[in-house]
Amino acid sequence: MEINGVEIEDNFAEAFGIQVSRILITAATKKLALVAATEATGYGTSVIGCPAEAGIDGYVPPQDTPDGRPGYIIMICNMNKGKLDHELLERVGMCILTAATTAVFDWMDEPDEKLKTGQKLKFFGDGYEQTLDVEGRKIHSIPLMSGDFLVEAELGIKAGVAGGNFFILAENQPAGLLAADAAVDAIEAIPGAITPFPGGIVASGSKVGSNKYKFLGASTNEKMCVTLKDEVEGCEIPENVNGVYEIVIDGVNEEAVKAAMKAGIEAAVKISGIIQISAGNFGGNLGKYQIKLHELF
CATH class of the missing domain: 3.30.70.520 (Alpha-Beta Plaits)
Incomplete structure (x- = not known):
């Protein structure tokens, strides 16, 4: 041919089977959203040596996001559900929560199950965290020096x-x-x-x-x-x-x-x-x- x-x-x-998460990161500007997405998908080339495979799936304009701000979809993958749970917690907690103006929403269609990433991260608020409803999504609002970080309580994964x-x-x-x-x-x-x-x-x-x-x-x-x-x-x-x-x-x-x-x-x-x-x-x-x-x- x-x-x-x-x-x-x-x-x-x-190809082989893997567990996949798909989340949306929004921020005040497209640049800030991309910065967080890039940080969160770092050291994610191959599970041969990296703790996850990860990458940016695409851009989502403000009119299509839950909070009306620009965002990027990222995917984080691992063959083991427990390890994927750990990677989500670390990458959202250390790379997105720490980035200016960000919020995180579950963006997986028809997930096999959901992990309580946001539910765990809320404790960073040290008792000052609040729970909100954003377009039917359960969102934890965590107060930060710069404002509040929003993260959906559960993030979907699938095979x-x-x-x-x-x-x-x-x-x-x-x-x-x-x-x-x-x-x-x-x-x-x-x-x-x-x-x-x-x-x-x-x-x-x-x-x-x-x-x-x-x-x-x-x-x-x-x-x-x-x-x-x-x-x-x-x-x-x-x-x-x-x-x-x-x-x-x-x-x-x-x-x-x-x-x-x-x-x-x-x-x-x-x-x-x-x-x-x-x-x-x-x-x-x-x-x-x-x-x-x-x-x-």
């Missing part, structure tokens, strides 16, 4: 999908970067999906385990390293490819991940110098979701 002259390899992305991905194989690194950046921009328009790596682009695609160091849970994917093309047996990079980037996607469900992959690939193949689109998988040993590239189109 080809799209815009770029080969779409007959391959699949192997989602992590690790959706595709590889961009390019003639050179600049072309690959342009295509990856275009792909991330396109995915930003897909609700319920995030690209958790820095800038949405993965420079360090990995494999499970290690060939040499048994203490590693993951190590570099040497068969896709452009500088090892002449050294590695079984290299999977075509001779005319000298730049490879991966886009990893987490979503509230498989449909959101598929839509994001499709949008990202369609944007990437419009860039001159892209040779092939592929995907990463582990032979079905990592996760139950096999998202086949050809079936996206």
